Amino acid sequence: MRSSHQRRLGCRWLLPGLSILAALLVVAWGAPETGAAPGSPPKQLENAPAGDCAACHGPAPVLPKDHAATKGQDMGQCRECHDGKKAPLLRSKLPLGHMHALEGVSCADCHDTGERSTVGTAKCLECHTSGEAVAKLTVPQDKKHRNPHDSPHYGTELDCEMCHHVHAKSENYCAQCHDQTKLVP
DSSP, X not given: OOOHHHHHHHHHHHHHHHXXXXXXXXXXXXXXXXXXXXXXXXXXXXXXXXXXXXXXXXXXXXXXXXXXOOTTOOHHHHHHHOSSSSSOOGGGTSOHHHHHHHTTOOHHHHOTTSXXXXXXXXXXXXXXXXXXXXXXXXXXSSSSSOOTXXXXXXXXXXXXXXXXXXXXXXXXXXXXXSOOOXXXX
C-alpha cells in the first residue's frame, strides 16, 4: 500500500505531466479549429461570415467533396447553380438560418435583444410584410398541392414557427394530420 507521501508525490507530477501531454498533442495534431469539434453540433456564431461553413462546423466537411468553395458567397451566387436544374434548390438543403445569412440577414437582425430568444411571427413579418403577401408568393404551380400559407383551417394566420425552425430542421405542420410531402425551408 502506498503512503500518503507517495500519493502526494504522484499528484505533484500528474498535473504538470498532463499539461505537457496536452501541449504535445496540440503540436502533433494542430490546435483545435474555431468551429465545432467533429461529431458535435455546430457553434452558433453571430459573427460568422455567410458561406464560411468551417466557422461554425469546424474542419469536418459539410458539403459534398466536389462542391465549389462557398466562403464569401451570397445567396445569389448559390442560386446560380442551385436553380433546380443544375443542382437541387436550396430550400430543402439548407437550414433557414443559413439562407437568411446568405441573404445578408444577420442573427442580430432577428434577435435584436442581444441574446438567443425565440423569434415570433411579428418579427418575421417585419421583413415578409404579411401572411397574405407570403401566401401570394407561394401559390402552387399545380392543382395537386395547397398553398401552405393559405390554410383552410388558419387562413394566413398560422404562426411561422409552427413550420419554420431557423436553428433546427423545419417541418410541415399540416403533415401531422394530412398526407403532405411539401418541403419546408
